[in-house]
Amino acid sequence: MWKGRFQTETSNLVQRYGESISYDWRLYAYDIQGSIAQAAALQDAGIINKTEERAIVRGLKDIQTEIETGDFKFRTSLEDIHMNIESALTEKIGAPGAKLHTARSRNDQVALDTRLYCREETKRIFERVSTLQNALVTVAVNFPEAVVPGYTHLQRGQPVLFAHHLLAYVEMLERDKGRLKDSYKRINVMPLGSGALAGSTIILNRKLVADKLGFPAITQNSMDAVSDRDYIAELLFDISLIGVHLSRLSEDVILWASAEFGFIELSDAHTTGSSLMPQKKNPDVAELTRGKSGRLIGNLMSLLTTIKGLPMTYNRDLQEDKEPLFDSIDTIKLALEVFAEMMAVSKVREERTLAAASDPFLLATDLADYLVLRKVPFRDAHEITGKLTAYSIQEKRDFPDMTLDEFQQFSDAFESDVLKVLDLKTALKARKSVGAPSPANVRRQITSWQNKLKHSTM
Numbered sequence: 001m002w003k004g005r006f007q008t009e010t011s012n013l014v015q016r017y018g019e020s021i022s023y024d025w026r027l028y029a030y031d032i033q034g035s036i037a038q039a040a041a042l043q044d045a046g047i048i049n050k051t052e053e054r055a056i057v058r059g060l061k062d063i064q065t066e067i068e069t070g071d072f073k074f075r076t077s078l079e080d081i082h083m084n085i086e087s088a089l090t091e092k093i094g095a096p097g098a099k100l101h102t103a104r105s106r107n108d109q110v111a112l113d114t115r116l117y118c119r120e121e122t123k124r125i126f127e128r129v130s131t132l133q134n135a136l137v138t139v140a141v142n143f144p145e146a147v148v149p150g151y152t153h154l155q156r157g158q159p160v161l162f163a164h165h166l167l168a169y170v171e172m173l174e175r176d177k178g179r180l181k182d183s184y185k186r187i188n189v190m191p192l193g194s195g196a197l198a199g200s201t202i203i204l205n206r207k208l209v210a211d212k213l214g215f216p217a218i219t220q221n222s223m224d225a226v227s228d229r230d231y232i233a234e235l236l237f238d239i240s241l242i243g244v245h246l247s248r249l250s251e252d253v254i255l256w257a258s259a260e261f262g263f264i265e266l267s268d269a270h271t272t273g274s275s276l277m278p279q280k281k282n283p284d285v286a287e288l289t290r291g292k293s294g295r296l297i298g299n300l301m302s303l304l305t306t307i308k309g310l311p312m313t314y315n316r317d318l319q320e321d322k323e324p325l326f327d328s329i330d331t332i333k334l335a336l337e338v339f340a341e342m343m344a345v346s347k348v349r350e351e352r353t354l355a356a357a358s359d360p361f362l363l364a365t366d367l368a369d370y371l372v373l374r375k376v377p378f379r380d381a382h383e384i385t386g387k388l389t390a391y392s393i394q395e396k397r398d399f400p401d402m403t404l405d406e407f408q409q410f411s412d413a414f415e416s417d418v419l420k421v422l423d424l425k426t427a428l429k430a431r432k433s434v435g436a437p438s439p440a441n442v443r444r445q446i447t448s449w450q451n452k453l454k455h456s457t458m
């Protein structure tokens with residue numbers, strides 16, 4: 001493609017080192033879509049006539065079919081998807097094919113292709129995040145009454161509905177969708193026409209290209225346009241954070257599925273056995289996802305590190321953006337899909353969650369609140385309840401088994417109604433401030449998510 005200036009062929013080793021066709025072939029549909037729009041702009045500017053434009057479009061469509069049926073021969077010597085397609089086109093249709101690259105460089109071409117790709121994939125990821133949210137809501141609906149201890153420091157803290165715990169992840173994922181939507185705005189800008197770095201003396205109608213490809217905006221600085229990979233970095237960050245959220249959910253699932261917790265039962269279809277220990281049922285999906293989230297972060301770091309040292313404008317280093325991008329997109333899509341499938345059919349073992357949530361110490365805060373409502377300053381109430389806890393441990397008697405006399409040894413603010421506070425149902429019902437897990441609140445949240453998720457589109 002650059003034969004004019006060169007006297008010897010590129011060394012085989014350099015071809016192997018520099019090729020990207022082994023992975024960027026995946027951009028073929030976007031490359032063809034972009035070239036069809038480019039042909040329209042060339043026709044509009046009078047560089048090619050209508051017959052030539054038609055020949056180009058037909059040729060490109062044939063190439064697309066050949067790629068999709070496996071009949072296309074990708075050549076490493078042609079480096080990347082752009083040159084493979086252009087060369088095949090010219091072989092097919094001759095002169096019009098050789099006119100297609102007028103006022104275009106692979107620098108603005110690859111920027112266009114990756115933007116088209118990111119645009120499409122951002123939508124696909126968004127949909128899969130919604131699917132996982134739906135799966136979590138389904139579990140909440142299936143087990144609306146399951147109570148679990150809520151933890152801080154992985155120590156039992158206060159009782160919550162299991163549904164509330166699940167909805168915490170639905171919230172996280174909703175923020176992820178907000179980030180995808182926001183990044184999408186900056187992906188959705190059309191760079192073609194920026195040329196190698198300084199546009200072209202041949203003026204094409206960039207608005208026409210943008211309209212044909214459905215871009216609402218056009219890049220405004222040719223140098224920035226060919227060197228910008230911020231939109232990929234942003235998307236890789238969004239994906240990393242989704243990965244981090246999935247990793248935290250994985251960690252919860254792994255704990256819940258352990259014999260120690262026993263809060264959930266994963267289906268046989270989503271667990272694996274051990275080749276040695278016949279009793280094992282391993283939560284591999286969650287472990288893999290926790291592991292893969294590391295790769296997603298690695299991919300983000302890889303791209304940021306590539307970009308940070310680059311002078312303006314396009315540098316070949318930028319070819320290194322694609323493998324991390326493809327990998328992160330493939331990985332997160334699959335992770336979201338498999339997690340949604342696994343969560344939707346997981347079962348809560350309510351006898352186990354109830355046993356854990358019936359730990360009377362979970363209501364120590366409620367005892368302190370009881371005293372506060374009887375005018376004891378919170379700090380004093382906290383100390384009194386702390387002493388009561390120590391007493392309960394020492395005497396090996398739970399709060400509900402203690403007599404009013406015993407309570408009153410610690411504070412005369414305790415009255416006969418204190419035992420009512422020590423009821424799990426009462427305690428949950430009382431947590432009715434906005435965002436807290438009273439059953440009525442959680443029910444409302446479930447309904448609100450069900451409605452919201454019905455209309456959740458990018």
Ligand code: ARG
Nearest residue numbers: 020080106107110316318319
């Ligand atoms: N394969 C290249 C990439 O992915 C396309 C752009 C090449 N541009 C160039 N001037 N060599 O970045």
